Amino acid sequence: MCPPVPSFADDNPLLLPLLARLQAAAGPCKLHELMTQLQAEGLLPQGLAGDALGLFRTNFLLMNGLYQLQGLLSRQGAWLAVSPLDLRIEPGGAVHGGLLAPDSLRDYYLDWQNLWQTEAVEVEALLAGFWQAFCRRVAPAARLAALAVLELPETASQADIRRRWKALALAHHPDRGGELARFQAIELAWRTLRD
DSSP: OOOOOOTTTTSOTTHHHHHHHHHHOSSOBOHHHHHHHHHHTTOSOTTGGGSHHHHHHHHHHHHHHHHHHHHHHHHTTEEEEOOTTOBEEEEOHHHHOTTTSOOHHHHHHHOTHHHHHOOHHHHHHHHHHHHHHHHHHHHHHHHHHHHHHTTOOTTOOHHHHHHHHHHHHHHHOGGGTOOHHHHHHHHHHHHHHHO
16 A cells, blocks of 8 residues: 655655755765765655665655756756756756756656655666666677777677687686786686677
């Protein structure tokens, strides 16, 4: 059973604490730093950040507050840039026009039903999806680094990679007088490219 929608549905209790911290900051803030500060001061509901679902709900409260502030500040001629690693208030909210652009993330966090209707299994699926997407973004960089170790161009085929790995592994094998660190780097590159 879902808890009732909180009475502060349109007025997140974190609005004023978030605004105060953002205004007092010398530069951009990070979401996790704000969360840590608010937890230390007892301003976040107790027991929310203990598991994945609790962390999701804590994050939701923070993001909801930030997006509500973004709307309020925009109407007052300022703009709140909302990014987990770059939260900052900028002048020119009316000219920025950010609220006119579609933003599915903002829409998601401003809908309180998403807070209470999201279950633990959905949070786990969201996290799994995030890590899969993250690994896909990292993979091209890892491939390039592995190709560099094998001294191959980006266009190398699997057959080229296999031939080069065998030649380098034989040439640098410690039993044949090769250097162990170089041999291990070659083996790691092969595993990266093989997988």
